[in-house]
Amino acid sequence: MIIKLILQFAVMTAVLAGLLFGLAGTLAWTGAYVLCGALLGGGIAMSAWLVRHDPALLKERMGRGGQEKPPFDRILLPLSNIVLFGWIAAMGLDARWQGTAQCPLWLSLIGGVLILAAFRLVIRVTAENTFATAIVRAQPERGQHVISTGPYAVVRHPMYSAAVIAYAAIPLALGSRLGLLGIPLPVLVLAVRVLFEEGLLREQLPGYCDYMARVRYRFVPFVW
Numbered sequence: 001m002i003i004k005l006i007l008q009f010a011v012m013t014a015v016l017a018g019l020l021f022g023l024a025g026t027l028a029w030t031g032a033y034v035l036c037g038a039l040l041g042g043g044i045a046m047s048a049w050l051v052r053h054d055p056a057l058l059k060e061r062m063g064r065g066g067q068e069k070p071p072f073d074r075i076l077l078p079l080s081n082i083v084l085f086g087w088i089a090a091m092g093l094d095a096r097w098q099g100t101a102q103c104p105l106w107l108s109l110i111g112g113v114l115i116l117a118a119f120r121l122v123i124r125v126t127a128e129n130t131f132a133t134a135i136v137r138a139q140p141e142r143g144q145h146v147i148s149t150g151p152y153a154v155v156r157h158p159m160y161s162a163a164v165i166a167y168a169a170i171p172l173a174l175g176s177r178l179g180l181l182g183i184p185l186p187v188l189v190l191a192v193r194v195l196f197e198e199g200l201l202r203e204q205l206p207g208y209c210d211y212m213a214r215v216r217y218r219f220v221p222f223v224w
Contacts (some may be wrong), residue, residue, distance in 0.1 A: 005051075005058075009043035020174070023077030029101035031108035035173040038112040056142075057126060060133050070136055072196035081191045087182045091171060094178040103175020106174025111173025114165055121162040124152055132159055135195050136197045138204035146207040148215065156198070156212065160190055160212070160219040194218050 013036050016160035020032045052060035067076070095101040126132050128150035131139050138144060167186050171179025198218075201208045218224055 001088055005047035006044055012043075017209050019089060020092045023089055024101050026095070027058065028102055029095060029174075030105055030208045031101070031111070031174045032095075034108040034112040035115065035170060036215045037065065038115035038169075038173070040117050045188075046075055046119050046123055046126075050126065054126060055131055056106050057130050060142075067093050068135075068137070070196070070200055073136060076189060076196070080193070083185050087185055088170070090182060091174050091176040091179040095174065096174045099106045100173070100176070107175055108173050111169045111171070114169030114172065118162040118165040118169065120133070121151070122159060124189065125158045125162065127130065128152060129159070136193075136200055138200075142197060144205065146205060146211045148211055153215065154221055155219050158220045160194060160198065164219060176204035191218075191224070 017032065017036045021027055021029065023034070050061075068146075092111070092164070129147040129152065131142060131144045131147070133139070151161070157162055164187055167183050171177075171183065198208075198212070202212070
């Protein structure tokens with residue numbers, strides 16, 4: 001299983017690298033190497049942690065293709081992919097047109113560290129919540145219940161908090177001003193998905209309404 005996961009992350013990283021370097025028209029882009037390395041390393045670390053500590057959750061997440069998606073995810077998940085790829089493509093073109101491939105190394109390293117911090121938060125979230133699957137659904141067959149400890153005591157969707165950190169880190173690693181301006185686009189798609197997800201959980205997960213009353217913020221503390 002771990003070999004399969006590593007291969008999946010390697011393929012995704014190779015696709016990302018091809019997109020970035022191809023659109024930038026150069027291989028001399030340190031930030032792109034930093035970004036791809038951080039994504040690959042973080043993904044492998046997360047997979048290794050799940051294999052060792054929660055193989056049931058890993059199996060659940062890897063089997064997401066056979067799961068019935070809620071109606072909102074049939075639209076929002078493809079939309080999210082389109083927005084993400086379009087955003088990353090724009091940063092590749094930004095490097096070609098504006099010369100941002102020559103951004104300072106220290107800025108790229110800050111982005112890489114933030115990427116790794118986002119993966120660390122994901123690991124912390126999965127350690128606290130074995131029901132954190134990729135497809136939003138109630139899981140009575142796994143004895144799902146409301147999780148309100150750890151990161152879930154601060155925000156209701158800490159996995160999405162990790163995504164927001166990653167979204168902020170990507171244009172920093174690539175040194176793309178255009179990418180920084182585009183951060184609200186993937187975050188907006190994420191926010192819309194959260195609203196639909198909470199509607200489903202209120203209906204299907206006992207105690208979730210009380211949890212929402214106790215924990216005010218969704219994924220950005222003191223903001224939303």
